[in-house]
Amino acid sequence: MLYTLLITLLIVAICLVLLGVKVFFTKGGKFPNGHVSGNKALRDKGISCAQSQDREAQAKPSNSIDEYEKTLNDSMN
Template identity: 55%
Template sequence: MITTLLLGIAVLFMAILLMGIKVFFTKNGEFPNTHIGGSKAMRERGISCATSQDREASNRVNLIDQIIKEKV
């Protein structure tokens, strides 16, 4: 049982080390930006993430509010 636990911990440690090799061993290393807004091709197509779209929609003034402001 202890052998299996130690083997599992060793495998997990190696997996984390191998996944983060660029981050751990390069100067100014960082994980890649996987956010939709970080992709140039997605921005060119006008595609953004749901969080960004929600933020933009909540900042927009709806038509009724625009009409009321014009009359006042």
């Protein structure tokens, strides 16, 4: 069992080193930004993450039911 544990730890350590080659061995290296807002192509399309969209939606003042009814009536006429 100890042998299996040591082999497992060795494999995990090798994987971590291989995943972090750019970070560990290049000057100023850092992991790539995996967040939606860090992707230029998505930003150009106007796509943002759900947390940002939720924050923006909550920052806007909510409309009253009367305003919704008026908008609905105006769209039907």
